[in-house]
Amino acid sequence: MKTIYSLFFGIFLLLGCNQPKERLQGETEFQRNLNSEFKDASKSPLKKKDRRDFKALDFFKVDSAYVVQAAFRSTPDEKPFKMKTTTDRLPEYVKYGEVTFNLKGESFQLNVYRDLDLMNEEGFEDYLFLPFLDDTNGDESYGGGRYIDLKIPEGNSMTIDFNTAYNPYCAYNEKYSCPIVPRENYIDVEVRAGVKAF
Incomplete structure (x- = not known):
């Protein structure tokens, strides 16, 4: 009887006392x-x-210098296009606008896009996609560029936090189909913020 009690007590301890979460x-x-x-x-x-x-x-050190105020200009007359990906998949996007900002004493402009399928999903109605290339690609950051998630602004300005730049999934696993950053979204500066190369 004592042995059975000890056994049940041991199981209770194992189940009841979880290791502290890391x-x-x-x-x-x-x-x-x-x-x-x-x-x-x-x-x-x-x-x-x-x-x-x-x-x-692995992240770059968080740096407030990479949090920028950008002027936003919508481009309502753009036609939808099929964005190239790392596979044969060709999702439909539309250029939604342009953002202009200063970084490291220089002025840059990038395009922001909307995924035409995603915009119909709940929670993504105001989602904007900002893919970009910079001078860290292929060295400190993923060679194919990085992405930032944004929301459609209410006015003509928005905050862009490059500390939230992340790698496409295909940086980790080739089974994924990832949008290829359009060449016009290259900025000639090192963006030492966000996720580093894996």
């Missing part, structure tokens, strides 16, 4: 959320072998 790494909520997603087998783009030892993504 604190998610990251300087900001954006970094912690991204690391959480990459750890989660149901959401992670990582291959199983990479996820097994995954602790955290």
Whole structure:
């Protein structure tokens, strides 16, 4: 009887006393959320072998110099086009506007896009897609460029936080189909912010 009691008590301890959860790494909520997603087998783009030892993504140090106020100009007469991807898939996008901003003492302009399929999904009605290339690509950051998620502004300005720049999923796993950054969205400056190369 004593042995059975000990056995049940042992099982109770194992089930009832969970190990303290490992604190998610990251300087900001954006970094912690991204690391959480990459750890989660149901959401992670990582291959199983990479996820097994995954602790955290490598980020540039958060820097307020890469949080910029941009002038926004909508481009309502643009025609939809099929954006090239890393596979044969050709999703339909439309150029929604242009953002102009100063970074490192220079002025730059980038296009922002809307995914015509995604805009009909709940929660994505005001989503804007900002893919960009910069002078860190292929060295400190992913060679194919990075993405930033934005929302349609109410006025003619918006904040762009390059600290939230992230890699397309195909940077981690070739099974994904990722939009290729349009060449006109290259800025001739090092954007040492956001996610680094994997």
